[in-house]
Amino acid sequence: MDWRWRELISLIILCILWSKPICIQGNTDPTDASALRVLYTSLNSPSQLTQWNANGDDPCGQSWKGITCSGSRVTEINLSGLGLSGSLGYQLGSMTSVTNLDVSNNNFGGEIVYNLPPNLKRLNLGRNNFNKGIPYSISMMTSLQYLNISHNQLQDPLMDVYGQLTSLSILDLSFNAMSGNLPQSFSSLSGISSMYLQNNRFTGTIDVLATLPLDNLNVENNRFTGWIPEPLKNINLQKNGNSWNTGPAPPPPPGTPPATRRNRSHNPGGSPSNGSSSEGQKSGISGGAIAGIIISVLVVGAVVAFFLVRRRSKRPLTDIEKLDNQPLQPLKMTAAQETKSEDSSSTFYPTSFESSAAINLKPPPIDRHKSFDEDDFAKRAPVKKASAAAPINVKSYSIADLQMATGSFNVDNLLGEGSFGRVYRAEFDDGKVLAVKKINSSALPRELSEDFTDIVSKVSQLHHPNVTELVGYCSEHGQHLLVYEFHRNGSLYDVLHLSLSDEYNKPLIWNLRVKIALGTARALEYLHEVCSPSxxxxxxxxxxxxxxxxxxxxxxDSGLESFIPNADQAMDGSGSSGYTAPEVTMSGQYTLKSDVYSFGVVMLELLTGRKPFDSSRPRSEQSLVRWATPQLHDIDALTKMVDPELKGLYPVKSISRFADVIALCVQTEPEFRPPMSEVVEALVRLVQRANMSKRTYGNDNATSPRGEMGGEDTP
Structure with a gap:
């Protein structure tokens, strides 16, 4: 019997050994598999992606085309040159082991998806048709070494959010139509070796690149001005097709240390600076030279300080106190420039903006106030308020232009009326349709009127896919108007609460409501946590x-309340009552957390279909927050609160999680409300889970206000 048992045991072991590779082969991480299924569907299930399957759960074991794995995790996605179109879906952000994503040489267009793998080292989006800016999620990829978004159709200025990309070695943004100045945060790209910016519409100087450890820099065919920094003349620099200044560059302000490139450890020598000897290159600057420089700086500083103190001593005491109480300005001025123009600081930051120009020790994310070179500033005569810097990258319209486009502001073109003024539909001769906001004189009193272009300059620098874009302005004959992009489906308030014609009265399906909440949350996250100051x-x-x-x-209206602090706060036709956080009602002070509260109220509107305050309802139900908050964690009560227009077509777990986010946002104590980045994360997780309940709740029968996207199962 013993030999039979031994034979049986041997047979069992043999079966286990034979079956083990099969078990391992089918062990793709479920999160990665789910994300690739969403990607496949978002790409319209292309036939060229062999082995891919909308229901497949083992991309690694089934050798899906372009997919590389390590163990159970997907590490690379290479779909270059396959003629793909559609979108990259919304779930790639969950693929935390992917380090290489290459979708270059395809036919992708529109917006670059926000949810990209967060731990990428290489990202290639080149040679597509993307045209809606770079998502700021890329700026948080601290492991990124290679970024290529060349040969697309991007037009917006770069946001100033790239300070964390210290591992980035190669950056290629060439052959787009990007505009604006280079962001200050480029100066933090301490690992950069090659940068390709050619064939865009960049303006301003390239001074921000002076100290980078670059070996290759191509800035050809842009609109750069100013002088080429000396350190950049010693590298492989391609610079034709710009409007460089000729002649010697102006000397730096007294006490400014000389600009030197930050050399990489593998290239310690670098090129000798002009006038340095070979001995100096080998041994460094001598101690005597250092002492001489220090003494020179001290002497110059003492002379400047003497005249500065003498000048200040002649001013009235009230003027000195006034200057001392002003916040520090992002536009830096030398001591000599300060004595040259006592009013220069107020030229760029009127005192009425002090609340939005708090002291900031890091570079501002967007150069909102500079429309000419800082080097050129020292040559100009003192600037009066009336000649404030013109806005950057927005068009100046005449009153005649806007009157023609709006039919002399005919009531038939009236889109709405808010606390800043009326908004009109404007159709121009070329067929373009825009929205024109006519600012009330009460919102912009006479003492702020001269600073209107500064306000426009600040607002025009806000760029995010979910923030309404300012495209122009008009300031003539005492009239002040803002020109925005036009959105054909009106406001969320209109869709949720107004009785529209039969063509437009179809309710928003649940997943579209979540999509709207997520997009709005991302806009607020941008204003709160990307813009600096917030x-x-x-x-x-x-x-x-x-x-x-x-x-x-x-x-x-992003930024207007901050940049026009005296704007009329009267409630408009849609009613602002019900959105205001309790602490604002008590103190009148708005904060980031009061925005979070108001956003929670908007989410309640999306959930219930009710107005924030409705006097037509019973007294206990008039305040939406007061009525809904006690019921948010009671699933039975919650299902009764849901907008009846949804007709029960929603996942119960989804509305429960949605309600959990609402409950956090509308807490009475502001310190307990989450930051918007956490709200975004929660809503992204909700969207990702929505795929798991696909086709379960009959959403294919629901429709949107325009009959579009009604069959989608996920936002």
């Missing part, structure tokens, strides 16, 4: 959330 919106409500043709949200 921007408090102060007027978050459904009437300020505009929907485009695809029903994507765009937050309007």
């Amino acid at each position: 921007i408090v919106h102060r007027n978050i409500k459904s009437a300020n959330i505009l929907l485009d043709a695809e029903l994507s949200p765009h937050l309007s």
Whole structure:
């Protein structure tokens, strides 16, 4: 019997050994598999992706085309040159082991997806048709070494959010139509070796690149001005097709240390500076030279300080106190420039903006106030307020232009009326349709009127896919108007609460409501956590959330409440009552957390279909927050609260998680409300889970206000 048992045991072991590779082969991480299924569907299930399957759960074991794995995790996605179109889906952000994503040489267009693998080392989006800016999620990829978005159709200025990309070695943004100045955060790209910016519309100087350890730099065919920094003349620099200044560059301000490139450890020598000897290159600057430099700086500084103190001593005491109480300005001025023009600081930051120009020790994310070279500033005569710097990258319209486009501001073209003024539909001769906001004189009193172009300059620098874009302005004959992009589907308030014609009265399906909440949350996250200083919106409500043709949200009036602090706060026709955080009612002080509260109220509107305050309802139900908050964690009560227009077509778990986010946002104590980045993360997780309940709740029967996207199962 013993030999039989031994034979049986041997047979069992043999079976286990034979079956083990099969078990391992089918062990792709479920999160990665789910993300690739979403990607496949978003790409319209292309036939060229062999082995891919909308229901497949083992991309690694089934050798899906372009997919590389390590163990159970997907590490590379290479889909270059396959003629793909569609989108990259919304779930790539969950693929935390992917380090290489290459979708170059395809036919992708529109917006670059926000949710990209967060731990990428290489990202290649080149040679596509992307045209809607770079998502700031890329700026948080601290492991990124190679970034290529060349040969697309990107037009927007770069946001100033790249300070964390210290591992980036190669950056290629060439052959787009990007505009604006280079962001200050480029100076933090301490690992950069090659940068390709050619064939864009960049303006300003390239001074921000002076200290980078670059070996290769191509800035050809842009609109750069100023002088080429000396350190960049010693590298492989391609610079033709710009408007460089000729002649010697102006000397730096007294006490400014000489600009030197930050050399990489593998290239310690670098090129000798002009006038240095070979001995100096080998042994460094001598101690005597250092002492001489220090003494020179001290002497010059003492002379400047003497005249500065003498000048200040002649001013009235009230003037000195006034200057001392002003916040530090991002536009830096030398001591000599300060004595040259006592009013120069107020030229760029009027005192009425002090609340939005807090002291900031890091470079501002967007150069909002500079429309000419800082080097050129020292040559100019003192600037009066009336000649404030013109806005950058926005068009100046005449009153005649806007009157023609709006039919002399005919009531038939009236889109709405808010606390800043009326908004009109404007159709121009070339067929372009825009929205014109005519600012009330009460919102912009006479003492701020001269600073209107500064306000426009600040607002024009806000660029985000979910923030309504400012495209122009008009300031003539005492009239002040802002020209924005036009969104054809009106406001979220209109869709949720107004009785529209039969063509437009179809309810938003649940997943579209989540999509609108997520897009609005991302807009607020951008204002709160990307802009520096942070921007408090102060007027978050459904009437300020505009929907485009695809029903994507765009937050309007962003920055206006901060930049026009004396604006009329009167409630408009849609009603601001019900959105205001308790602490604002008590103190009148708006903060980031009061924006979070107002956003929570908007989410309640999306959940219930009710107005924030409705006097037509019983007294206990008039305040939406007061009525809904106690019921948010009771699933039975919650299902009764849901907008009846949804007709039960929603996942119960989804509305429960949605309600959990609402409960956090509308807490009475502001310190307990989450930052918007956490709200975004929660809503992204909710969207990702929505794929698991696909086709379960009959969403194919629901429709959107325009009959579009009604069959989608995920936002």
